[in-house]
Amino acid sequence: MKRLLRLAIVDDYPVVVAGVASFLASECIDVVETGALTPVITDVDIVLYDTFGQVQGVGIDLQDFVRDSGAKVVVYSWNLEPGMIEQAMAGGASGYLSKVLTGPEVVAALERVMAGEIVVITGENETSVGGAGDWPGRSSGLSPREAEVLALVTQGLSNQEIADRVFLSTNTVKTYIRSAYRKIGVERWPQAIVWGMANGFEPDALRTVDRALLGRPPAAGVAAT
Structure with missing residues (x-):
């Protein structure tokens, strides 16, 4: 029997992690949900790095996952701007996938990454189209x-x-x-911040990587060194 692909979803917003996990639940993927307070389990095959609301230099950046984990890192994003993609690939990502892709398309792309390919699939150019998954403020x-x-x-x-x-x-x-201001009924920046903090737009916490989990477990029959 083919082993399920083990996946860690990385984002500081629980609603985003839950939405992506739900989206992939029916696919042949063993999803390990990873929120802000949960360390990455580095015996996963792929870290799916969701870019929603991420600020470079705050917490753990993409380069940290590439450097510190044995897993391949794939960016999963609504943001399909060429500069964003180039930055991610230069940072060591093994793939960049648009959130407009269907579940089977995402799985096929991840399998290609596992086979050693560098996979970039932008799908549609419109970054605000509908799709599976969730985000704060959708309601x-x-x-x-x-x-x-x-x-x-x-x-x-x-x-x-x-x-x-x-x-x-x-x-x-x-x-x-x-x-956005029109939809949430505010007019000024301070009001938007207050609304955002009350409606799930503040990241949970700075993410950490458990250094004790950085090494993959040795293969069966192979002694650890």
Whole structure:
């Protein structure tokens, strides 16, 4: 019998982790949910690194997972900007997958990564299309991109810092902010932060990697060194 692919989902937002896990539940994947307070179990095959609301330099970045884990790292994102993809691949990711992909498409891509390929599948270019998975603010009508921008607002980033983070122009960021504000019923930045903190847009905590788990268990019949 073929062994199930073991997957760790990495994101600091429990609703995002739960949404991705639910999306993949019917596929032939053994999902190990990994939230902010749970260390990565490094005997997994792949770390699926969800970029929602992530700020480079806060907590553990993609490069840390690539360096510290025996698993392959695949970015899973609504953000399909070429600069974002180039940065991820330069950071050592083995793949970059769009969240518009279906479950079978994601599984097929992960299997290709396990076979040694570098896999980049962007799917549709629109980063705010509907799809499986979940995100904070979905019940308030926020699109994935509006929610991501609002998450970064909640973390105190300026419009320019958000633009740099998600590889968009400041005018485009302002457009997403204005549409998000209308949907949540606020008018100013401080009100948006208060709303965000009350509605799941503040990351749980800084993620940690348990150093005791960094080595994969030895194969059967092979003594540990």
